[in-house]
Amino acid sequence: MPKLTKSLIEQTKPDVKDIILRDTEVKGLLCKITPKGNKVFMLYYKTKGGRERKPKLGSFSFMTVDTARQTAKEYLLEVSRGGDPFSTENKDKRIYTVQDLSERYNKEYAPKKKKRSAKQDENNFKLHVIPKIGHLKVSEVTNRDIVKLHNSMEKIPVTANRVLSLLSKAFNLAEDWKLLPEGKNPCRKVKKYKENRKERYLTKDEINNLFKVLDDNDDKQLDPIYVTNAIRLLLVTGCRLSEILTLKWDYINFDKSRFQLPDSKTGQKIVNLSEQAIKILKSTPKVKGNPYVIIGREDGNRLINLQKPWTRIRKRANITDVRLHDLRHTFASVAIGNGVSLEVIGALLGHRSIETTARYAHLQDELINKATNKIGNSIVKNEEN
Numbered sequence: 001m002p003k004l005t006k007s008l009i010e011q012t013k014p015d016v017k018d019i020i021l022r023d024t025e026v027k028g029l030l031c032k033i034t035p036k037g038n039k040v041f042m043l044y045y046k047t048k049g050g051r052e053r054k055p056k057l058g059s060f061s062f063m064t065v066d067t068a069r070q071t072a073k074e075y076l077l078e079v080s081r082g083g084d085p086f087s088t089e090n091k092d093k094r095i096y097t098v099q100d101l102s103e104r105y106n107k108e109y110a111p112k113k114k115k116r117s118a119k120q121d122e123n124n125f126k127l128h129v130i131p132k133i134g135h136l137k138v139s140e141v142t143n144r145d146i147v148k149l150h151n152s153m154e155k156i157p158v159t160a161n162r163v164l165s166l167l168s169k170a171f172n173l174a175e176d177w178k179l180l181p182e183g184k185n186p187c188r189k190v191k192k193y194k195e196n197r198k199e200r201y202l203t204k205d206e207i208n209n210l211f212k213v214l215d216d217n218d219d220k221q222l223d224p225i226y227v228t229n230a231i232r233l234l235l236v237t238g239c240r241l242s243e244i245l246t247l248k249w250d251y252i253n254f255d256k257s258r259f260q261l262p263d264s265k266t267g268q269k270i271v272n273l274s275e276q277a278i279k280i281l282k283s284t285p286k287v288k289g290n291p292y293v294i295i296g297r298e299d300g301n302r303l304i305n306l307q308k309p310w311t312r313i314r315k316r317a318n319i320t321d322v323r324l325h326d327l328r329h330t331f332a333s334v335a336i337g338n339g340v341s342l343e344v345i346g347a348l349l350g351h352r353s354i355e356t357t358a359r360y361a362h363l364q365d366e367l368i369n370k371a372t373n374k375i376g377n378s379i380v381k382n383e384e385n
Helices: 006-011 065-080 098-112 115-133 143-151 157-176 204-220 225-237 241-245 275-282 307-316 326-337 342-349 354-384
Strands: 019-022 029-033 039-043 056-059 258-261 269-272
Touching: 029 065, 039 065, 056 065, 056 098, 098 115, 098 157, 115 143, 115 157, 143 157, 204 225, 204 307, 225 241, 225 275, 225 307, 225 326
Parallel strands: none
Antiparallel strands: 019 029, 029 039, 039 056, 258 269
C-alpha cells in the first residue's frame, strides 16, 4: 500500500462501500472515501486503557495531506504520553482545531450571510487559513500566529484584511461557543493594511460621450437594448450591478417613482427614481413570461454577464479604465457636485452606515475648497475695483 498523496486520493473513485486508504508514513493516518464521494482524513489509535478511537481530522477538500500528517503526529504524541485527545471531555475544547472551527463556521454561521459572502469566507479558509494554521488548536492560537499569517499576505493586502476579519469573527464565535474564554480572541489589536481604493469618476464630458455611444449602439443594434439600458440605469440610479440585473417589474411602482428590492447587499432597499430613470425603464420592452427588466438570452431568465458588452462599449467611449462599479461612484460624485449631503447620498446608495459613505468626503472637501477660492477671488476683485 503506497503512502497517502494528493494524486492517489483524487484518483481513487468511490465504491458501493467505504474505501480506506492508509498512510505508510504516519501509522494510523487514513483517508476514508464514502460511496457519495466524500473524502475525509481520520486517525486510528488506541488509548492507554485499550479503547479504540477513529476520529475525523478534516475534509480532504480543506486539508492537505501534509497538514493531515502534521495533525496526526501531534495527536499521536499525546497518545504516546498516555493522553486521549479525542475523549468526550477534550474533544470540544482542548483539541478543537482551527480546521474544526472553520467547518463549524461554514455549517452554522455562514448560512446566515449572503451566499456570495459565505462562499468568499469558505474560499479564504480553504486557500489562506487551513494550509497555515488549520492544524493549530483553537485554545493555543496566539496573537503572534495571526500576525505571522497576516504578514505573509502583505502582497495581497485587501485579501489579507478580509482573512483577518474572517478569523476575528470566527474566534468571537469560538468565545460564544465556549471554546475560548471571553476576551481571548487572538486577532485583537492586529492592524489591517491600508487599502488604496481604486476609484474612478467619470467627468461630465465622459458621461455625455458614454450616453452618445449607448444611443449609437441602439441605433446600430450592436447590443440588445437590455444591455444599454442596464448601463444607463447603473449611472442614473447609483445601484449595484446585481440590483439592476435582478430587478423585476413587480418591484417597480411608477406612481411613487421608486422600486423596492426585497433583498440586496444591505437587506431590503427602496430606490427612488428620477425622471430619467423612469424614462429608461419605460423604454425597456417587457417580455411576456419573463419577470425581469433586464432579460437574458434564455426564456424567462435575466441577463447574467454585462462585462463582455461593457468592455466593448467602454472602448468605443474611450474610458477603458472604467469599471461598471465606477458608475456607482460617478453617481455619488455628481450628487456631491450638486450639493447633496453625504447623509442623503448614503441613503440613495443604500449604505448601512455613514462610515461607508465617508469615502466620498474628499470630493465634498474639494467642492468646498473650490467654492472658498471662488468667493475669495470675488471679494478681492471687488476690493480692487
